Every structure is written in structure tokens, then in C-alpha cells.
Amino acid sequence: MSLMLKLLATALLLSNFLQASTSNEDVEKFLKKSFEGNPNIIKLSVKVEQTIVLEKVKGWSAYIVGVDATVKAKQGSRDVKQKMIWFSNGDTISPDLIDVKTGISLKESVSPSFELKYYKKENLIYGNADAEHRVAIFSDPLCPFCRNFVPKAINTMKKDPKKFAIYYYHFPLPSLHPAAVELVKAAVAAELQGEKDVVLKLYTVEVDSREKDINKILAAFNKTMKTNITPEDLKSKAVMEHINSDLNIANNLMVNGTPTMFFDDKLDKTKRKFEKVK
Structure with missing residues (x-):
């Protein structure tokens, strides 16, 4: 598990619901609010960089999120930049979706386009x-x-x-x-x-x-x-x-x-x- 995910895991378990009709702004606000609950984070920026409608799961979309943070370190602080994938259907947000039949993570089917x-x-x-x-x-x-x-x-x-x-x-x-x-x-x-x-x-x-x-x-x-x-x-x-x-x-x-x-x-x-x- 990456440093960023370790830092944010506890905060993200506190809540996992969004309002219906999710927008990029909804996702950004929700994640930023959740992440800010972690005392190790000094500075934080959360930005949805791409939204991908899932073909296999009706009503769900994948959000490619860029996280730029400054976190506490043993000596001072350090900057962490990471891309994450989150899923939402307008009511719920989740860090992953698993295909029940195959056991394969739907993250495997999501990737940013090559610009x-x-x-x-x-x-x-x-x-x-x-x-x-x-x-x-x-x-x-x-x-x-x-x-x-x-x-x-x-x-x-x-x-x-x-x-x-x-x-x-x-x-x-x-x-x-x-x-x-x-x-x-x-x-x-x-x-x-x-x-x-x-x-x-x-x-x-x-x-x-x-x-x-x-x-x-x-x-x-x-x-x-x-x-x-x-x-x-x-x-x-x-x-x-x-x-x-x-x-x-x-x-x-x-x-x-x-x-x-x-x-x-x-x-x-x-x-x-x-x-x-x-």
C-alpha cells in the first residue's frame, strides 16, 4: 500500500456516501473533507482529472483523481503526489469495485487516455x-x-x-x-x-x-x-x-x-x- 493510501485509509473508512447526481466537484469536496481528517496531512489539493463512464456497471463512473499533499515526516515534511481511482454511482463512493463472477477489480479496466x-x-x-x-x-x-x-x-x-x-x-x-x-x-x-x-x-x-x-x-x-x-x-x-x-x-x-x-x-x-x- 502506498504512503498516501496508508495516510488516508482511516479517514476514508469514516464515511462513504455522496449525494445523488455526483459531479466532479462533489467527488473533490468529499475526498478532501475525508482526507483532511488525517492529522499527518499539512497541505492538500484534490482534483478530478478524468471521468470515465463504466460500460459494465450501469450508473457507475470511475474518477481519476490527482492528490497533491504535504505530509509530516520524521524530519520536517515531504511532498506526495499520487493518482487514484474512485468509483461512484451518485449515492456511494468506493475505492474499488469487484466483479462478483470473475473476482477481478474494475480498476483493471480503467486507465487515463494517452494525451x-x-x-x-x-x-x-x-x-x-x-x-x-x-x-x-x-x-x-x-x-x-x-x-x-x-x-x-x-x-x-x-x-x-x-x-x-x-x-x-x-x-x-x-x-x-x-x-x-x-x-x-x-x-x-x-x-x-x-x-x-x-x-x-x-x-x-x-x-x-x-x-x-x-x-x-x-x-x-x-x-x-x-x-x-x-x-x-x-x-x-x-x-x-x-x-x-x-x-x-x-x-x-x-x-x-x-x-x-x-x-x-x-x-x-x-x-x-x-x-x-x-
């Missing part, structure tokens, strides 16, 4: 920007499944640049693969120096995913790429802006695992829609 502003030229690695289909990939190069799947998917799509515009976003998972954090910075630095096909080569770098020594990580990277990226290169403003942009986009789209793929602006849970394009 046009997220298709940035620096993320376009193959294909034409005006291609028939847009595919966005969020991946960690040290994720075992990613290493097997992502290069194959990219190589398949890159053969037809008129059909596929492939956008790639770095999404390292530091708790699982700490080495990936510096590895993706090195990849961006290499691209900025004019290196080609960096993303595909990134999946062939051999390094312990738990490695934290930046010199060992860069040694493995430079050996594969035949480059000379230094620790100082990773600290450049351009590198950090690119990485932060990728992570912010991932946060806005509620990406929480790898690989995550969007096909023509919609989350592709199968990760296989590109294969069905004739």
Missing part, C-alpha cells in the same frame, strides 16, 4: 510521427520480461515506419532493479551524443540488476555501446529533464509496472495489438 502532448519527439525512437498507429512503451531494461519481449516488439514494428510510430519512455524500477536508474540515464546521455539504436542495445547490457556502483554500471554500458559515458554525463540538465519527463508522464498515466504499452492512445493490456495490424 497527444505526451508524444514528444525525443521519445520517438522509430517510425514516422504521422504513422498510421502510435505505440508507446514504458519499460525497465533490466526487467526480465521486458528484456525478452520489448526488443522483439520494437524490431517487429520498426520494419514498417509508415504503420508504426514507436515512442519509448524510460521507467526504471529502483526497488527491484536499482542499476536500471543509472543505466537509463546513460542511455539518454548516449543519445544526446548522437549514438543510434541505443534503446535496443540497452537490453543487451549485462549488469547485475542490484548493482549500485555507478562505475561498474557505466563500465557494462560503455562496453556494450562502445561509448565513453562518464558519471558527470549522467548529471547533465538535458539528461535529467528527459528522465524526469518520462517519469512524470508515467505518473500521469498511472503506469506502475513494466512493460506497459499504449496502442493508439489507449492502454493495451494484451501488449499484442500491434501484432494484429495488417
